[in-house]
Amino acid sequence: MAVSRRQFLDICKNSAIALGISSLCLSNVEELLASPNAPTILWLEGTSCSGCSVSFLNRISTTSPKTAGEVLIQTVNLRYHPELMAAAGNTAVAVIADIVAKGNYILVVEGGVPTAFGGATCFVWSQNGNDITMLTAVQGLAKGAAAILCIGTCGSFGGVAASNPNPTGVKAVSVVTGKPTVNISGCPPHPDWIVWTIAQLLGKQPLPLDQYSRPTALYGKTVHRQCPRRETEEADTYGQDNRCMEELGCLGPKTYAPCPVTLWNGGVNWCVDTNSQCIGCTQPNFPASPLRSGHGD
Amino acid sequence: MATNITIDPVTRLEGHLKVDVVIDYVNGVPQVIDAKSTGTLFRGFETILKNRNPLDAPDITQRICGVCPVSHGMAATNALEAAGTMTVPANARIMRNIVLGSNYVQSHILHFYHLALLDFVDGPAMPPWQPSWNVDRRITGSAATALVNNYVTALDYRRQAHEMGALFGGRLPHPPSFIPGGFTTTPRSARITKFRTYIANALNFINNTYLPDV
Numbered sequence: 001m002a003v004s005r006r007q008f009l010d011i012c013k014n015s016a017i018a019l020g021i022s023s024l025c026l027s028n029v030e031e032l033l034a035s036p037n038a039p040t041i042l043w044l045e046g047t048s049c050s051g052c053s054v055s056f057l058n059r060i061s062t063t064s065p066k067t068a069g070e071v072l073i074q075t076v077n078l079r080y081h082p083e084l085m086a087a088a089g090n091t092a093v094a095v096i097a098d099i100v101a102k103g104n105y106i107l108v109v110e111g112g113v114p115t116a117f118g119g120a121t122c123f124v125w126s127q128n129g130n131d132i133t134m135l136t137a138v139q140g141l142a143k144g145a146a147a148i149l150c151i152g153t154c155g156s157f158g159g160v161a162a163s164n165p166n167p168t169g170v171k172a173v174s175v176v177t178g179k180p181t182v183n184i185s186g187c188p189p190h191p192d193w194i195v196w197t198i199a200q201l202l203g204k205q206p207l208p209l210d211q212y213s214r215p216t217a218l219y220g221k222t223v224h225r226q227c228p229r230r231e232t233e234e235a236d237t238y239g240q241d242n243r244c245m246e247e248l249g250c251l252g253p254k255t256y257a258p259c260p261v262t263l264w265n266g267g268v269n270w271c272v273d274t275n276s277q278c279i280g281c282t283q284p285n286f287p288a289s290p291l292r293s294g295h296g297d
Numbered sequence: 298m299a300t301n302i303t304i305d306p307v308t309r310l311e312g313h314l315k316v317d318v319v320i321d322y323v324n325g326v327p328q329v330i331d332a333k334s335t336g337t338l339f340r341g342f343e344t345i346l347k348n349r350n351p352l353d354a355p356d357i358t359q360r361i362c363g364v365c366p367v368s369h370g371m372a373a374t375n376a377l378e379a380a381g382t383m384t385v386p387a388n389a390r391i392m393r394n395i396v397l398g399s400n401y402v403q404s405h406i407l408h409f410y411h412l413a414l415l416d417f418v419d420g421p422a423m424p425p426w427q428p429s430w431n432v433d434r435r436i437t438g439s440a441a442t443a444l445v446n447n448y449v450t451a452l453d454y455r456r457q458a459h460e461m462g463a464l465f466g467g468r469l470p471h472p473p474s475f476i477p478g479g480f481t482t483t484p485r486s487a488r489i490t491k492f493r494t495y496i497a498n499a500l501n502f503i504n505n506t507y508l509p510d511v
Contacts, residue, residue: 040424045313047338047340048363049311049362049363049366050312050362050363050364051360051362051363051364051470051471052363053363054363054364054407054470055363055470057407057452057456058459058460058469060456067452067456068452068456069449069452069453072425073421077423077424078425080425081425082306082308082309083308083309083310083411084411085308085309085424085425085426086308086415086420086425086426086427086429086430087308087428087430088304088306088309088430089304089305089306089307091430092308093306094428095424095428121338121339121340122337122338122339123305123313123315123337123338125306126303126305129303131305131337160345160357160360161340161341161345163357164345164348165344165345167340167341167344167345168340168341170340187360187471188363238476238479238480238481239479239480239481239482239483241482241483241485264467264468264469265459265460265463265468265469266456268463268464268491269464269465269467269468269488270467270468271467271468271473273467274465274466274467274468274472274473274481274482275483276467276474276481277473279356281471287356289349289350290349290352291350291356291357292350292352292353292356
């Protein structure tokens with residue numbers, strides 16, 4: 001465990017290689033993480049399904065530290081996370097107060113923020129007998145955050161809970177806080193995208209963003225442009241291997257994500273390789289109906 | 298005199314939960330005399346599904362829960378098939394069950410080791426496992442150390458259960474392969490071979506580690 005910081009650098013470098021990012025500079029990450037002044041991470045969940053957290057746990061690399069477990073134990077200082085933290089109730093709420101008092105934290109938001117009914121469709125904890133809404137919590141915590149990272153399409157753009165007719169008035173984190181966010185969209189996002197972006201933020205590395213505040217290193221190209229099935233014969237129904245899914249309504253041409261390069265779940269598969277369409281889960285309008293608009297059989 | 302205890306947030310679960318408990322003396326013995334739990338998140342999935350293309354349902358309903366999405370996707374697919382009186386090819390039925398079963402395994406591992414266990418043992422000496430939740434520390438000493446070690450080991454097997462399901466499902470969580478009337482892909486021999494390796498590893502862990510720990 002003594003070499004954990006070095007190992008964390010390896011994980012970041014391997015992610016960069018896997019993503020085809022050659023210009024990555026991680027020189028400051030090591031110093032930052034070794035410092036007692038390294039930022040803590042405060043992870044909130046709004047209108048989420050926890051799928052982004054579960055996807056993060058699927059992290060796997062070919063060299064040590066290989067897993068999300070090793071990242072958690074040896075590297076990042078994740079002080080508040082609703083699924084993973086041991087504490088609950090007042091003990092958990094006290095952690096938040098302490099993080100705010102100390103400052104220098106990265107606010108991670110998984111899920112969107114309901115605004116209808118005064119935000120009363122999502123309460124995140126009680127404090128002194130008062131139920132605190134996600135809206136109040138995220139607006140308050142955004143003020144002192146060194147950076148705000150939205151993990152998943154819901155926090156980034158609204159996502160599933162915000163889709164028509166948006167019954168609870170869900171909005172993106174940037175909209176309700178008025179603050180810029182870094183958006184790692186995806187429903188869920190790939191663990192490599194999450195780990196790489198956190199490393200960039202911790203290392204205070206340049207992080208060029210697209211018009212939707214997503215890192216261009218990850219979201220710079222469409223799925224279609226990187227797809228091994230591009231310009232192959234078009235599938236006219238499901239179950240046909242190695243054919244382009246465009247006729248079946250594949251959203252790959254309109255969707256910016258590196259899925260054909262990163263693949264999913266340790267590289268075993270991805271949506272198109274299971275003969276599904278890309279359903280466009282990294283895009284701001286996800287999940288606009290119909291998700292599968294093909295005119296095939 | 299009655300004591301009111303509120304636990305909010307209840308952590309280590311999918312969703313948002315608050316629990317209120319009232320404890321009082323009954324015949325001189327302290328007892329729980331009232332308790333209520335409140336789910337504190339409402340999203341309105343039923344409303345969101347109205348007026349949508351029916352083919353959206355398996356993808357939308359999976360987003361109810363990122364820990365058990367496949368159960369929701371399967372239920373939506375079954376509902377559409379019942380409405381349309383469709384029959385499902387055997388291979389599609391088997392692959393759906395494999396994806397569902399793989400996710401079921403990851404969900405059980407996650408639940409026991411990563412969600413429930415920290416109620417009973419003290420986790421690693423750092424966040425997010427500290428501060429601990431010291432209300433029912435019924436396992437201590439070497440037994441606790443072994444369980445905490447297996448907490449870390451179990452992260453790997455939980456991940457591999459997802460990889461196992463993604464071989465057919467495409468990705469996990471939220472596989473895109475459940476469609477009414479069938480499944481988007483056919484089983485390929487290379488994937489069946491890989492699946493057999495994964496399931497042998499999973500069975501080894503379940504029989505020799507998980508079941509004794511539970």
